[in-house]
Amino acid sequence: MSRYMRPYKGIFWASVILTILLAAVAPALPMLIEYTLDKYILHADASGLNWMLLAMIGLLILQTIIRYYHTLTTNILGQDVIRDIRIEVFNHISNLRLKYFDNTPIGKLITRTISDLETIANIFSQGLIQIIGDLLQLLVIFGVMLYTDWKLTLIVLVPMPIMIWATYIFKEAMKSAFIDVRTAVSNLNTFLQEHISGMAIIQYFSREKQEMRKFDEINAKHRDAHIRANWYFSIFFPVLEIILAISTGLLVWYGSKQILDNTISPGVVVAFLMYINMIFRPIRELIDRFNTLQMGMVSAERIFEVLDTDEFTPNNGTKQPANIQGEIEFQHVWFAYNDEKWVLKDVSFHVNPGETLALVGATGAGKSSTINILNRFYEIQQGSIKLDGTDIRDYDLNYLRRHISTVLQDVFLFSDSILNNITLNNPNIKFDDVVEAAKKVGAYDFIMRLPGGFNYQVQERGATLSSGQAQLISFIRALVHNPTILILDEATSSVDTETEIMIQQAIDNIMSGRTAIVIAHRLSTIQKADKIIVFDKGEIKEIGTHTELLNIEEGYYKKLYDLQFNSLGI
Template identity: 65%
Template sequence: MAVTGEVYNTGLLKRIFQYVKPYRAVFVLSVILTVLLAAISPVRPFLIGYTLDNFILKGDYNGLVTMTMLMILMLVLQTIIQYSQTLLTNTLGQSVIRDLRINVFNHITKLRLKYFDKTPIGQLITRTVSDLETIADIFSEGLISMIGDSLQVVVIVGVMLAIDWKLTLVVLIPVPLLIIATRKFQKSIKAAFQEVRTEVANLNTFLQEHISGVSIVQYFARERQEYKKFYNINKRYRNANIRSNWYYSIFFPIVELISAMSLALLIWYGGKSIFSSSITPGVINQFIMYLAMVYTPIRQLADKFNTLQMGMVGAERVFKVLDTDEKTIDNGTIEPARLEGNIEFRNVWFAYNEENYVLKNLTFNVKAGETIALVGATGAGKSSTINILNRFYEVKKGEITVDGIGIRDFKLDYLRNNIATVLQDVFLFSDTILNNITLNNPQITIAEVVNAAKKVGAHDFIERLPGGYQYNVMERGSTLSAGQAQLISFIRALVHNPAILVLDEATSSVDTETELLIQKAIDNLMDGRTSIVIAHRLSTIQKANQIIVLDKGEIKEKGTHQQLLKLNGYYKKLYDLQFSSEGIAKSS
């Protein structure tokens, strides 16, 4: 669907106009007003020329007053139509991109995590914001305006030919030069615009990553080095804009020069014709105004044509996101009234790419209400196990079932609503504590939130915050401690009342004192639920019904804490290493 090398892409325009259908009446009215503006554009110059020949030169004051009033009425009418047309086209453009932006956002939130692994977030922000804005310009400054400008040129040239065809042909002699210049300009400026859009995406990506990770930049004193990188990216963006402006700086003076050539021909031929009385001064006056009304739209046509192309470049990028076939297939229909929470992995193999398996022949089961712990070194496959259970990624071989039903057979929303995951890196939105807990689910009451907060031991600290549950935690929960943010994530999991609970390194980022508080919260949270716990701190999983030791995606050992210690194998080595390094006496 590339637009490069094409004047415009008909298929792309058709696709954009699919979003115009709900606003068909606004579009039709905009086009009607545009045609009406083009139709009445020659009237005022004609009236001025007619007044000059028939009233001013003849000294008819009353006729002059009458014509003046008529011209004022025409000007008022033209102003009203112009206002209405501008308002409607902008309304149409903004309505279209509002719907498109909703579709893009909705599509992005349903994409697999695999897509985000390889796509910079800044690039997606560019697609959803600035690229979409260029599509709005297709309606407000591009396509409809081009139709109006083209019609105006045709109508005015037709009127000029009707008044004096010989004079018209003489003054339009330079027009072929203008057409050649316009074509050259269009080809050059389109390439420049595409470069500008590419550099905008690069700039947004860099800014998003480095503002989000500014603490790392400062911790490692990388300000100067990152400044140099940003300087170079910004320089490329500046140069791309300068190149596009350079083409304008050449094109517009050429248009003015060609326009001046037409005016010179008009003065030469028209003046000669006045001497022979074959043309009146009023006609010369009309043609002076008509020339301006011909060349101005032609000059604007080039600019608006490029606005159209810019919009199509933006549309191409936006539709590329919409066409991304990275959604999790949701063909499941099963939606039981209640899940027990029996989980089984049967010979499960998984790889993030087609070659390197990170999980190999994984087989285990968790009975409803039991707790299973996954342990192992970094990269052993613990988090990958959780990701495939939630269907963020699909297994390559084998099957995962819940209550004996394959997870692909459940409706996706139902499956994920019944699995609450508490991550090590807690994500909080820039919103109130209440909304971060409920995630704006209207079915969750404040009473349920308070009750859950009391169960996990967070109610007291929330009440001490300004505004309590209405306290705004700011971006990523920056105004809260790591422990407080973790407790809020526990409340969030509890109020959604899942059948299955996943704790992914949920206590590894807090101090020992906070860990004790969080451990009590975890005990309340896990009560009566099937739980899968990933933990580096082995002290937190000793009560698990089953501990699975993973190494390079394979199960090395399975059993309870005591059973694994007696094996004197991989788990025992991990246990001894951790507790000796922490200086804590082992308890058997």
């Protein structure tokens, strides 16, 4: 944590100084009351009493001012640190390889980035510095009490061993409870994120009641975790009150005897009554703050677990040539998502610059995996992939991906304007280029009919647009980044036949001069491809043009073609 506070040394030390000042002035009021009682009230000195009253008012004003700035600086420090940590966490998550997201629920990452970080913020605003302040206040008050009357101080401290033992038991119990609370919060966030995103599926299949029961179970665990934590509080604080009452009783008993024996003055006993409350108040707050600190540490462990995750795509390459021609070569590539359950087996092929390669095959044959490893979203286990004769691992990763644009079957649009969804806030993309790309794709007219045109605000995941319109926007997005390699992964599957025909010519124009890889189930869309590869269970079965593959008797492609077109009655 210390490294996150280094940029804010000034405000940190200001908080520390204010903490010390608060501790220093803490016993001043009881001391003034003791002095006033013994020197002025018992001697009926009204004039002196008035002056002491003014002194007390001034002291209270001073304490208020110090406490105001103390609270302000600690909260500012906490928010500054949390802002930096949140940026680091988001940046870290953004650079993790896709395999990490395959195995990690999104709701848990949301909990780490938002809820857990807010808990850590409390360490600074309500925890660490305040704990130091409370401990300093206790030391100062104990020092004053011992200096004033050490015997009376020892009498007051008789119940302290009981309180220390109770505090230790409470601390251990609360740590376990806080872990359960944070786990319950994470599970609740995960469930909500997944089910709100998939609400259409729930309603399509009338699963509302069943999912409500699941939510009720998760919510009940969330409630029980909080109740258990609060139950420990409900036991511990009454114990503290009992100990306070015992200390107060011992003070009154022993102090009264001392007053009767003229050993001490009444002002000392009154001051000690205030000291006892000033001791137990920081102790109660210390417990609260310690719990805040403990919960923050639990959250910190969970956040640093994410930050310690090193599932990055290695970016050791440095090559950034001025131009990429777009020559692609797979050489004996083997790839598996998990262990050695091979998704691609000894895959080899070559694509010349400017050629169009089509990948066909059944679902799960390995088509999408081929483009995933070309983008280096996943790393291959064996073989090599070369771009312009250079292994793709030798290129700078960002440079490599900038030269590849992909249009996916499942289009993702952000809650933002159409323009920002296209440019992804890239300042190097000019508006005129966006308009030109929109006209090429055939999307310009429908965009201009929307309220605000390119400034139309798209709802989450493009809910206010048809699937075909969202797909067209993804085409524009791919084009304006001016890629050397264009990948279309089932890119027309969400477009109706009429729209597909309308944009097919535009796609042909867009592919001109670019290397293109097309994944399609509709074989009618790939007949013009320079080369077609037929995948089956991760292996290449056939390579050739549309005409060449149709001439192979009992060939895989011919069977797919006949099956598809016979089903259409052609």
